[in-house]
Amino acid sequence: MRFVFLIVGVAIILTAGVAWFVSREDGSRTMGKPELSSAERGKFVFRRCQACHAIGENKKLTGPSLAGVINRPSGSIEGYRYSNAMAALSVIWDEKTLTEFLTKPRAFVPGTKMGFGGIKKPQEIQDLLAYLVAEGGLHDAEATQ
Structure with missing residues (x-):
């Protein structure tokens, strides 16, 4: 019982x-x-980027490091050889500019070396940006002055 x-x-x-x-x-x-959180989903979106980009400061791949890319001036990593188009671009990589760039890189920066067609889904871009902030932090303007 x-x-x-x-x-x-x-x-x-x-x-x-x-x-x-x-x-x-x-x-x-x-x-x-x-x-999953937005940053966790962004980690999966970042897989499309990791063949050319790293988030670590000292990792050298085809593309520039994305550590601290948020709020960083375009074409500003010392020693990286940007395309003429990217070197001439004068923007701060914030949510708006990165969203435009990641949607259609070649339309935003005609002549860019980046051979990536873009991210079509706005939510994936937001998730990627959340991941970049979580993993790479924000650009420290005072450190580069």
């Missing part, structure tokens, strides 16, 4: 636990994977 009560008790606890786990704030229920 105790065994039956034990089984029923465990079943009730498990049912309540599963119901609590899958409930969302909006009242919907799901058994899917937990939602």
Whole structure:
């Protein structure tokens, strides 16, 4: 008899636990994977970039390091050989300029060496920017003066 009560008790606890786990704030229920943060999703978007770009300061790949790219002046990494078009560009890489650039790089900077067609989904760009901030930080203007 105790065994039956034990089984029923465990079943009730498990049912309540599963119901609590899958409930969302909006009242919907799901058994899917937990939602990822924007930066976590951005890590997956960054995979398209990592063949040419790194986030580490001392990593040398085809493209410039993206560490501290947010709020950094364009074409400003000392020692990196930018295309003439990118070297002549005078923007600060903020959310607006990076969104425009990442959507259509060659339209934003005609003559860029970057051989990437762009990111079509605005949410993926936002996720990528969140990842770049989380992993690479923001540009420190005082450090470069």
